[in-house]
Amino acid sequence: MSTWTAVPDLGPGPHGAVYPPDRAAWRAWLEAHHATAKGVWLIYYKKGSGMPTIAYPDMVKECLCFGWIDSRVSKLDEARYLQLITPRKPKSVWSKINKGYIEELEREGLLMPAGIAKIDAAKADGSWTALDEVEALVIPEDLAATLAASPAAQATFATYSPSTLKLALTKLAAAKRPETRQKRLTELIALATEGKKPVP
Template sequence: MSDPVKKRSKLDDLEQVQVHSRAELRAWLRKNHTRTTGVWLVSYKKSVPAKYLDYASIVEEALCFGWIDSTARGLDEERSMLHFCPRKPGSAWSKVNKERIERLVASGRMTKAGLAKIEAAKKDGSWTALDAVEALVVPTDLQRALAANKNAKKH
């Protein structure tokens, strides 16, 4: 029996960028945040503590420049990769990332590029798109539908 053919993705051919510190990541973003549509950010896993760069630091630096992480992939026993790219217009902002932004603004770490993405999100509504969902607000039409079904509360 032959091996199944793995379907290739446009992500497969992206450049791999490896940084060894938060400062190095920030320097790379400062130089490249407008030069590419995305890369695989290679970082060491927790099992290599001397070289490990934590996820929160990676995401915070990304947000400072208007970038975001998405797909994660393993690379080898010691390293993994995150698809790392500029935030697309209209993409929704999570509460967690908005809280990070608040701290980054207060600390003066945000760049003009990152602040521009926030302003654009506030204008197009993507800044607040997830607010009701994250606050667990049940839409009125769903409340009515559930109330009309006697069995709904059982499940």
């Protein structure tokens, strides 16, 4: 049976780290800690290191089972990197890929009560469908109006690839407060006016 290996806190922040060599080990860690931990740094070994490492899609699927989500990535050393994994926050938006994983996990009977609760809450508060128009690359009204008033920004937006446009739209859709959305809208327009792309 696979086991998970805990390592000391790597900071900054209160989170320790864990190295699960495979999906079973990661699921075991989440099963033991998902209800009490505030987050954890997951350690990956780079390709060519010779060390077993959980595949990214498998990591995400197990997070979904327990109501957690992956976040920022940070380099640890030449052979390893870290990814912060935390419980999913209320009104966190759901991507098309993750919703597809949910369907798969439901068929396989792998979803746990904590994961189901997050899904039910998302469907109730609207965050489950918040990215549907983003996936379809629909320009929201506030962005369209702002672009219409800024020819330079509009010209840059017209050159964005689908993936870049999706990134810009996701930033807006993920804003939980009107003032946050307005700030991100202003930032996107400023970048586009300078001929630049948004960054993750």
